[in-house]
Amino acid sequence: MTKLKLAILGVGLIGGSFGLALKDKLGDDIFITGTTRTENSYKTAEKMGAIDKGYVDSKMAVQDADIIYLSTPVLQMVPVVQEILPYIKSGAVITDAGSTKQYVADKLHAMLPADIYYVSAHPMAGREKSGVTAATKDLFKNKCYVIIKDDKMQVPEHIGKKIYELIALTEANIVELDLAKHDRCASMISHVPHIAAAALVTLLKHNYADIDDCIKLAGGGFKDTTRIASSNADMWADICISNPAAIINNLKTMQEIINNVITAIDSKDRDKLYDYFSLAKKTRDQVINETKDIYEIE
Ligand SMILES: NC(=O)C1=CN([C@@H]2O[C@H](COP(=O)(O)OP(=O)(O)OC[C@H]3O[C@@H](n4cnc5c(N)ncnc54)[C@H](O)[C@@H]3O)[C@@H](O)[C@H]2O)C=CC1
Numbered sequence: 001m002t003k004l005k006l007a008i009l010g011v012g013l014i015g016g017s018f019g020l021a022l023k024d025k026l027g028d029d030i031f032i033t034g035t036t037r038t039e040n041s042y043k044t045a046e047k048m049g050a051i052d053k054g055y056v057d058s059k060m061a062v063q064d065a066d067i068i069y070l071s072t073p074v075l076q077m078v079p080v081v082q083e084i085l086p087y088i089k090s091g092a093v094i095t096d097a098g099s100t101k102q103y104v105a106d107k108l109h110a111m112l113p114a115d116i117y118y119v120s121a122h123p124m125a126g127r128e129k130s131g132v133t134a135a136t137k138d139l140f141k142n143k144c145y146v147i148i149k150d151d152k153m154q155v156p157e158h159i160g161k162k163i164y165e166l167i168a169l170t171e172a173n174i175v176e177l178d179l180a181k182h183d184r185c186a187s188m189i190s191h192v193p194h195i196a197a198a199a200l201v202t203l204l205k206h207n208y209a210d211i212d213d214c215i216k217l218a219g220g221g222f223k224d225t226t227r228i229a230s231s232n233a234d235m236w237a238d239i240c241i242s243n244p245a246a247i248i249n250n251l252k253t254m255q256e257i258i259n260n261v262i263t264a265i266d267s268k269d270r271d272k273l274y275d276y277f278s279l280a281k282k283t284r285d286q287v288i289n290e291t292k293d294i295y296e297i298e
């Protein structure tokens, strides 16, 4: 049997976790090359066993690769593909882990020749730490992994199946969505919550005179609602730029919600405030109850 050759471009938290999961399942039946921006990082990825051979130069990593996994920040993906395109072999498949999907898909659709395929995907799993040292083989286990259904890409059935089977080795729950719906839903469930968490932390800076005393009081509630504000700034700037319509739309709705709360407090409308918290509790409890068999959320 010939070895499967996978190139992971951007071996950080996500690329490193994908590599660790596949090495765990396939061992020597897969050969994984990978890139990072520094030699130091790819050496760490090699030592951790996330990749077999690391490079800084993406062109070296994709030579002879059957599958190319893009896991750089979203805005780096298209320039990386531009750079490697002349070196990708015919029949190879590109897949990606980017948090937003339409932006990269539109550009790759216009760029790729007919004999190089693209399967857009997104693991809805991660953490606020970045870099390969934060990677774990079980990061995607029991979490949702979206594979985009996109007829424009004209991916032959056997190629789609190959990527599906590879992703299934991570033990993630695979969900199929179309591009636009993915970006709308991800903005609501992930992108806007990250912006909101950063806003809560930024609020502290607006009360600078009290900041030391505020921090003394910070307990579980502040930690729970702001954990994701410790995420990578580069990655989140790219996410906002590459999914503007859905994010702005949801932020405007949030603005209205906050304005309504301000009005209710200002006019001492206790019933309105009760309804606000009560409906939020009911909705969250329902969501958690419906997903508790799939996710470990409390
Ligand atoms: N962090 C998270 O929780 C999740 C992130 N994602 C997506 O996965 C992708 C990767 O995110 P992380 O692994 O968290 O980031 P990370 O910062 O841990 O890793 C990114 C890697 O890309 C490399 N890189 C950056 N620019 C590059 C370039 N031009 N050429 C080659 N390599 C380059 C870096 O050296 C690093 O190894 C992003 O697109 C992000 O939107 C998706 C799901 C969850």
Ligand SMILES: O=C(O)C(=O)Cc1ccc(O)cc1
Binding pocket: 098, 099, 123, 124, 125, 126, 127, 128, 190, 228
């Ligand atoms: O840290 C967390 O809980 C996250 O929400 C991680 C995350 C970040 C970006 C994504 O596109 C998907 C998941």
